[in-house]
Amino acid sequence: MTRFAEKLPETESESSDARGDLVDLIFDGKFSSLHQDLRAALENPLFDQRPGLSTLEAGRLSYERARFLHEHLELGSELPHDQERMFAVSEWSCLVDITTLPVLNIHYNLCMGTILQHGAxxxxxxxxxxxxxSMSSIGLLIATELGYGNNIAALETEAVYDHETGEFVLNTPNARAQKFMPNTGISDIPKLAVVLARLKVSGADRGVFPFIVRISDRNGLRPGVHVTRLPEKPGFALDNGVTRFDHVRIPRRNLLTGSAGRLTDAGEFRANVKNRRTQVLRALDRVTPGRICLSGALISAARASTYIAVRYAWQRLTAAPGRGEVPIISFRSQQSALFTSLARVYAMTFLLNHVKKEYLHRHGGDDTEVNQLVSIAKALSSWEMSEVLHVCRERCGAQGMFSINRIADYLPMAQGVVTAEGDNLPLLATVAGQMVAGRSGRVASAPQVPEPGDIRDGQFHLDLLRYREDSLRWETRQAMRKRSDERPSLASGWNDNMNAAVSMARTRGVQVALERFLDAADRARTEESRTALQLLACLYGLIEVERDSGWYLARNALTPEQVERLPREIDSLCEQILPHSLMLVDAFGVSPELLRAPIAADDYVSAVDQAVGHALTSVRPNAPAPRQPVEATAGHTGNGRSVRVEASTG
Structure with missing residues (x-):
């Protein structure tokens, strides 16, 4: 029989400065001003886990929780004008209820933000x-149609202007035009939507614009609005539905044209934007901060998951040949899985911090580069964090399968983020196409192979990444020009080269993430936090180099000896990171009390026992006597102090 470790190893108070330093870097020095009250609000009993709810009941609870945060934190007056605060709300609201996140993000960012921007x-x-x-009505954005995904410019829902009555007639003309997946499925909650529809004036198609449409009140759906709830999505309680409009009349004032044009009193539409696609992109401008919100939420969930998995790994004992029982964190296989995940989480955290600054401090005019960076970060972080969640789930074994331990619930959120606000692959392909076609860039001729470097040197990692990005861009341009000379269609030429271009765009994101990671390590104030971050940044660089090591080897950017060393260097780094691992996850600002995940508790056995309602009051009769404690080889706290774990006969 196994007697589990009773609690996590304690860290010395001297590490508190290092932990505080990491908190400042992770939250960009704004934990107290932007995050602390959000975190505290989530400890309210309203956010306690409620097992056994139906999907509909869970959905209603999510709306109740959204309203609580709205009222408790007085978000209604600040969020529409404070995007940085909106980013923070997204990062915390998802941790204890993944459905609260889209309710809040759609309400504040997509609905209110669109009205404020285009109705300024x-x-x-x-x-x-x-x-x-006041949140007396919940805000929605209704855009995507059953027949059209990312191609918003092709939407068929139409709003025909009736000049005699001064109204628009909103209608769904065919099955393709049904609105797919807005959260309209709970119909007795008052909901007010921004609906994207094709404006028609005097028989002429004027393009796609946003309209304000009342979807439901406390008595149910409004006349002419029809909703069919979609099948359940595992783990997600958002009330998605298929929505159609049957000649719904809405006032003239509900048209939101912004600066794109205006409808005159004479019933004529005067457009200021000639390009229809540009017009639609302006109408959907709030999607860009939405991408930052969703990226931040998923990175936050990944931080929580690595926190849970690392703490559990320090307690969960397993058999070790010739050693009795040791924590599973002692094994290099567990370290490699969890610490490479931890490195990715830190890298994406620092990448998104950079993206937020670039977005918030943009100066108008041509924001193409900032928008590209946002899209790259959204695709890269959501793919990376999806993988992190799967790894953490698996490394927690059977415990990771239960919703009560949170990680399994974050997985469907990850799938939603990968798809929402622009599906990752077409989103990244679009950016890659812009980067290849753009005249700006540092590549005018074939890039030169970087000088040989130390395989553990962060600058060498950056040189390799820059070389890969520049090479892929240059090779793609050359291939596209060659195909153009042979006179194929543009679509065919792009199709033959888009995978290389997408890899180029991804590499760009990795490069920026590593730059920000190394910068954070340089800015660390304490030796302990700096050392931990330098090790973790080196690990991130190495796993990215290893990912494409065959490509680098084929181009003589790495030597065969360096490629062979990569796995050993990664293992060595994991061994060095082990003493810092608890400090690194403690800096994420979460706690067992906040997450309510039993396996994250200081004594997970008692926490799980209590959670299932079977707390033991006495030791089982005839239980074998425990042996003397034995020291685990890898058992160290964040300050290097050895940890002793107990093993028993069995």
Whole structure:
């Protein structure tokens, strides 16, 4: 029989400065001002786990929780004008209820944000905004149609202007035009939507614009609005539905044209933007900060998952040949899985911190590079964090399969983020195409192979990544030009080269992430935090170099000896990171009390026992006597102090 470790090893108080330093770097020095009250609000009993709820009941609870945060934190007056705060709300709201995240993000960012942006200066929209600010109505964005995914410019839902009545007639003309997946499935909650529809004036198609449409009130769906709830999505309680409109009349004031044009009193539409695609992209401008919100939420969930998995690995004992029983964190296989995940989480955290700054401090004009960076970060971080969640789930064994331990619930959120606000692959392909076609860039001729470097040197890792990005861009351009000379279609030429271009765009994201990671390590104030971050940044660089080591080897950017050394160097780094691992996850600002995940508790056996309602009051009769404690080889705290774990006969 195994007697489990009773609690996690304790860290010395001298590590508190290092932990505080990491908190400042992770939250960009704004934990107290932006995050602390959000974190505290989630400890309210309303967010306690509620096993056994139906999907519909869980969905209603998520709306209740969203309203609690709205009222408790007075978010309605600040969020529409404070995007940085909105990013923080996204990062915390998802941790104890993944469905609360989209409810809040859609309400504040996509609905209110669109109305404020495209209805700026209009006093006649004040009553709608008051409803949303008080959350007496929940805000929605209804855009995607059953027949059209990312191609918003092709939408078929139409809003025909009736000049005699001064109204628009909103209609779904065919099955393709049904709105797919808005959260309209719970119909007795008042909901006010921004609906994207094709504006038709005097028989002419004027392009796709946003319209304000009341979807439901406390009595149910409004006349002419029809909703069919979609099948359940495992782990996600958002009330998604297929929505169609049957000649719904809405006031003229509900058209949101912004600066794209205006409808005159004479019933004529005067457009200011000639390009229809540009017009649609302006209407969907709030999708860009939405991408940052969703990326931050998933990175936050990955931080919570590595926190849970690392703490559990320090306690969960397993047999070791000739050693009795040791924590599973003692094994290099467990370290490699969890610490490479930890390195990815830190890298994506620092990447997104950089993206937030670039987005918030943009100066208008041509924001192409910032928008590209946001899209790259969204695709890279959501793919990376999806993998991290799967690794953490598996490394927690059977315990990781249960919703009560959180990680399994984060997995469906990851799938949603990969798809939402622009599906990752077409999103990254679009950016890659822009990067290949763009005249700017540092590549005018074939890139030169970087000088040989130390395989553990972060600057060498950056040189390799820059070389790969530049090479893929140059090779793609050359291939596209060659195909153009042979006169194939543009689509065919792009199709033959898009995978290399997508790899180029991904590499760009990795490069920026590593740059920000190394910069954070340089800015660390304590020796302990700096050492931990340098080791972790080196590990991130090595796993990315190893990922494409065959490519580098084929181009003589790495030697065969260096490629052979990569796995050993990664193992060595994991061994060095082990003493810092608890400090690294403790800096994420979460706690067992916040997450309510039993396996993250200081004594997970008692926590699990209590969670299943079977707390033991006495030791089982005839239990074998425990042996003397034995020292685990890898058992060290964040300050290097040895840890002793107990093993028993069995």
């Amino acid at each position: 200066g209009r006093d006649d929209l004040g009553d709608y905004l008051d409803e949303l600010r």
